Amino acid sequence: MHDHDDVFIGGRWVTAHSTRRTEVVNPATEEPWARVPCSDERDIDDAVRAARSALPGWARTSAGRRAALLHRLADEIDSRAADFTAIITAENGTPVAESGAAPRHSAGHLRLTAELAPVLTDPDDRPNPMAPGHTVVRRVPAGVAALITPWNFPLGLIVVKLGPALLAGCTVVIKPAPETPMAARLLMAAVAAAGIPAGVVNLVTGGTVAGRALVEHPGVDKVSFTGSTEVGRAIARSCGERLRPVTLELGGKSPAIVLDDADPAVLAANLLEVTMRNTGQTCKACTRLLVPAERHDELADLAAAVVAAAPLGDPLDPATFFGPLVSARQRDRVAGYLAAGHAAGAKALTGGGVATRFRRGYYVEPTVFAHVTPEMRIAREEIFGPVLAVLPYRGLDEAVAIANDSPYGLAATVFGADEQRATAVAERLATGNVGINHYGSNAAAPFGGHRDSGLGAEFAAEGLHAYLQFTSIHYQS
Template identity: 45%
Template sequence: MTIAADSSTDLDRTRFFIDGAWVAPKGTETHLALEAATEAPLGTASLGTDADIDAAVRAARRALDDGPWGRTTPAERAAAMRRFAEALAARGADTATLVSRENGMPIGLSNAFNGEAPAGLLNMYADQIETMPLEETRPSPSGSTVVRRAPVGVVGAITPWNYPQALAMMKIAPALAAGCTVVLKPSPETALDGYILGDAAVEAGLPPGVLNIVVAGRESGAALVSHPLVDKIAFTGSTAAGRIIGAECGRLIRRCTLELGGKSAAIVLDDVDLDTFVAGLDNACFQNNGQTCTVQSRILAPRSRYAEVVEAVAQFAREMVVGDPLDPAVTCGPMASKAQLDRVLGYLDLGRASDARLVTGGGRPANLSRGWFVEPTVFADVDNRERIAQEEIFGPVVTITPYDDDDEAVRIANDSEYGLGGSVWTTDEHRGLALARRVRTGTIGVNYYLQDLGAPFGGMKGSGIGRELGPEALGNYLEFQSIYASADHLDH
């Protein structure tokens, strides 16, 4: 198999987008990005220091407090956001390709989440802010009270590598709509594509300081979380990192939303239509090579149909096409990094050492000598207490656990520190809905799992605090202010 790589393209990004301009870094550390499918050099990005973060935050503060952004009307912000969306849409195909080269995402999925979704989110929140009443006057015993929704302030947005463009815009779009300014810290693993946002912001004419972008590691990310001029942190990443960020935000009395990890369950009921279930396996259980926080990597199957469910899942995994993520026929690309590959292989070792039964996969594909590829893997007969059933693997690995009745299925599904995604598979939708309501999770599908950008998204338990997407997300970036006034102001 030949994996395409455009070595003639200079993808180096050695400057940061701060205060509306591309500026030289204050440090010298860099990150060499390697193409996930070939392990070949893809580009070099500078890594920010605490000083770079400080410059970005101060630019965002000036844009909010002294610049035009803090005085814009919703209509003016919406117009700027639509220009931003247009500039991103024009770059969509190239952006999707770059992300696939960075993190191994199959190109069809990347086109949707990295090429199209960012512009769609900007347009959606532009529409919402134009129709949301930001002030209302209420009668009070002393006259009247003006209740207004004001921007929360400067937002520090920290995003991971698995859906870099979509997850960044899930924070940027509602923040801009609310009138906030943003400092974005993308992950070094996808250090190159984040700067497309800066290019598009310049083309759209966003005022200086409204959006700032600094790629940095964890240490400088901590500086963003703790910066005294930041008002809110919006984070997507691991539960372990979320606990640290949440603790610091609590210490500082700083607002935060945390979208964290998952170990979700797909509950297959005894009346399931297996063809429907198999048709939904890609989105529900293997999406983005398993590098998705919502994947239902625990499949719960009724004992009465256990053998046929195991065989159906195993056959699906065997038929997945592993290879170049830029090939539209490929359904499973590589892991995003060598570190992620090693993590997944470590869990495969744990699975083989347990009492679970390896049905298919379990290692690296024999026919691919380059790239961070893992075979789609299925473990059956898995005790839900095993580490492979409790810990987030973030690779194309699923476990299958038997159960006796619906009550036991719900108990096993809820026996997890996480609560982010899930699904129920049945020919009786009313039964499926009733069971879905009993699962402690932020999102769950009945006979399919496909994220709805217009509905709130987030987790329960260790999967996070707060919600992104839908009109509910705007509330994360707005503060209520009550202004006590005289009765004369009731009509204004």
């Protein structure tokens, strides 16, 4: 048992004021293996004050120097790759085939973010088209940023916020999900080793109380949250009352449209990454597979065969694709949706229940439901587990209508042999991200959702701008 009573504030580990603790449980063994503080309002206040104290010096640090420190942080993450992999898998059950890539991807994202430094340093002098003179536009840090992250990607989803915040000149307070604090603690070791000044990056741990105290703290200038739409709404209300800028990356119920000319081999090769990455615990997983009605049985059977062939088991086995879900609560939530699918008349071609062949662990059977209709709960609500719903459509207009018939708008995929035709379909989808024939993502392009999937964007220059304010200095000549 790794028993911790400290939080990372002002560049060092300090004993938390709160005496409450949160247990970290291994989802594959159901055994607790760590305890961390459940931070209270005083811990939050100490962390925000440390960030506030460090802000003037960090904001004055040149963008080039801040970029250099991001490169050093990337190197420190790389040097701890094996430890990050082991911790992530022990925290949330992510198979090592997935968690093993997290350090490399996180380090790469920091290096790409560092390359955006010219956005902050290139002169922006604009002539006034309506009067004599010109204006110099300055980009200045938003201030102290609260970074609140979920449990499904406990390193990567911190880094995609931390990198642009630091490059912009913000100081930060990080609060990871209560299920996954240990990767964040290791990240603080990398932060210290990289030489990032004390107080620039701070870490508190805990649940709802800590999160609410951080969002509502008067010393916080900017909030970035990734998580459920329900919690995102509450954070948006709080930030709206305080006129505080907020970035929200929320839930999804994303569609994958299979066009009538799609190559079954391409679909089979990409299906798992598109629909069930990280055991389905991925916000932009395309868990609605829309197929031509005349090919429904063929393509549903193909999907079931691909899913059934993917290994379910020990997340420490490199061959495993499906591991346990993060918690007993999440397993029971997914089991409830499986029951709802059966009750509504959907047919499970593979899976369909809680996995019973494991003595321990929060496992469910990866499931493909066929004969799903758009009004079923399994076709409308975010399940966040390895459950794929296959829906038939008749004609492209109906496919697009079904795809857009959702309060969410985070991601989508279009499978088709004719890329131009697939792109035309993609352009009709009300969503922030669309992949053509694959799981689409690009750290050099903005990532964000429409409608109930969020506000604002992360990645690239758009993600950097989320941590900036603008000052226009006007000249008459």
